[in-house]
Amino acid sequence: GPVTVKEFASKMGREVSEVIKKLMMLGVMATINQEVDMDTAVILAGEFGVTVQELPPEEDPTEIAEIIDDPADLVPRSPVVTVMGHVDHGKTSLLDAIRKTHVTTQEAGGITQHIGAYQVVNQGRKIVFLDTPGHEAFTAMRARGAQVTDIAILVVAADDGVMPQTIEAINHAKSAKVPIIVAVNKMDREGANPDRVKQQLSDHGLVPEDWGGDTIMVPVSAHKKTGITELLEMIGLIAEMQELKANPNRSAQGTIVEAQLDKGRGPVATVLIQNGTLQIGDSIIAGTAYGKVRAMVNDRGEKVKKAGPSTPVEVLGLADVPAAGDVLLAVDEKTARAVAEKRIAKKRTEEMAHSQKVSLDDLFKQIQEGNIKDLNIVVKADVQGSIEALRQALLNLNNNKEVRVNIVHAGVGAINESDVMLSSAANALIIGFNVRPDANARKLAETEKIDIRTYRVIYEAINDVEAAMTGMLAPEF
Numbered sequence: 001g002p003v004t005v006k007e008f009a010s011k012m013g014r015e016v017s018e019v020i021k022k023l024m025m026l027g028v029m030a031t032i033n034q035e036v037d038m039d040t041a042v043i044l045a046g047e048f049g050v051t052v053q054e055l056p057p058e059e060d061p062t063e064i065a066e067i068i069d070d071p072a073d074l075v076p077r078s079p080v081v082t083v084m085g086h087v088d089h090g091k092t093s094l095l096d097a098i099r100k101t102h103v104t105t106q107e108a109g110g111i112t113q114h115i116g117a118y119q120v121v122n123q124g125r126k127i128v129f130l131d132t133p134g135h136e137a138f139t140a141m142r143a144r145g146a147q148v149t150d151i152a153i154l155v156v157a158a159d160d161g162v163m164p165q166t167i168e169a170i171n172h173a174k175s176a177k178v179p180i181i182v183a184v185n186k187m188d189r190e191g192a193n194p195d196r197v198k199q200q201l202s203d204h205g206l207v208p209e210d211w212g213g214d215t216i217m218v219p220v221s222a223h224k225k226t227g228i229t230e231l232l233e234m235i236g237l238i239a240e241m242q243e244l245k246a247n248p249n250r251s252a253q254g255t256i257v258e259a260q261l262d263k264g265r266g267p268v269a270t271v272l273i274q275n276g277t278l279q280i281g282d283s284i285i286a287g288t289a290y291g292k293v294r295a296m297v298n299d300r301g302e303k304v305k306k307a308g309p310s311t312p313v314e315v316l317g318l319a320d321v322p323a324a325g326d327v328l329l330a331v332d333e334k335t336a337r338a339v340a341e342k343r344i345a346k347k348r349t350e351e352m353a354h355s356q357k358v359s360l361d362d363l364f365k366q367i368q369e370g371n372i373k374d375l376n377i378v379v380k381a382d383v384q385g386s387i388e389a390l391r392q393a394l395l396n397l398n399n400n401k402e403v404r405v406n407i408v409h410a411g412v413g414a415i416n417e418s419d420v421m422l423s424s425a426a427n428a429l430i431i432g433f434n435v436r437p438d439a440n441a442r443k444l445a446e447t448e449k450i451d452i453r454t455y456r457v458i459y460e461a462i463n464d465v466e467a468a469m470t471g472m473l474a475p476e477f
Ligand code: GDP
Pocket: 085, 086, 087, 088, 089, 090, 091, 092, 093, 094, 133, 185, 186, 187, 188, 189, 220, 221, 222, 223, 224
């Protein structure tokens, strides 16, 4: 990187004045603390009879270099599908129906194992389903940079239509650039109205094929098990167009789908292998956990020795429990251990930094220390009217203050995980008016160290924020 004139002089064992003189001769007017760029440094050093060389950029010790495959080594792989949609629209039922109609349980003595993902075969083609419905899992994985899903199935109940989480799911799939196939479920219900669903989805940019758009919509009933085969056919069709490929003849790379500590077996992780082949005895790393593959079990409960691309397997042998979304790599033992240790150290440092999130209690101190210029706030309330009132009152606090109130998000409803995640990313605190955090949000807020304040009187909320801004907040009991 660049050095200052002073540093350069000391490295050369010369006086600063000598260096400045030489620079002047080269036509560069420099002061003692000025930075010298690399090209100039090379010429300047030459003037002193020294050859300098730029070092290659330092490698991040917590990262493992990606293997780039030769296109000639790639072969087709099966699609990986995630089921998303509004609560109670039938995601779990649909996953069950698909599994029951297309997995022959006799193969494993009647036992299908829940490992977080399963494979079905339709017309000789395999499809992998992630068995953790809902976009929370999907988002959590994406937040870690893991893209495991090739196709999203959006389940919409034909009698209920498009609901808030349907829209959220659409937006998540769109932002991940994952194609959506709509399963219009509960077609057996009396109130089923698929045309209304089509109209509502069209309003959100998903126009059905029979209306001239390009979104495939399949009417299904998870209860009556109708439309399942058609749905699988459509998945196969989209997958074919995607030309999904991987190289089975290399060291494995995958993503942790689920992981937990099993009393008898130790850390157990379900991995979706995405590239390469994982084998018994491979040394592996996933997040901060490392180890050696001791045993693998597939979705039918069978022990396997290898797992290739687009195969979900339960892996035993990690020394620790990784997190869902962590990337698993097979690497040599020394690298696995060294990188894991570096990651653990980095995580600790980050956790310490984390504990310095904005909170009303130490807001004034942070303002005085100059750490905060914007006070970011997420506002949740029971009705739109309260949000507007709160927003106005909070923004009014902006007059003559060293810190600016900034509302990063405002919405009607309980404080949920998504609000906490946003607050964590934006370093915001959450103000709830006549609403409370749900259980998941509360848990996440604890680990993310997000300050959530709930009020029943707007004046009190404003008072607290103003008091915190001026260092007058009474301690909370
Ligand atoms: P999820 O929250 O999206 O996973 O929804 P579930 O699969 O738990 O289903 C919610 C409710 O809808 C349950 O009571 C199911 O029995 C019911 N359900 C799901 N699919 C169908 C269907 O095709 N027809 C009917 N009539 N009910 C369904």
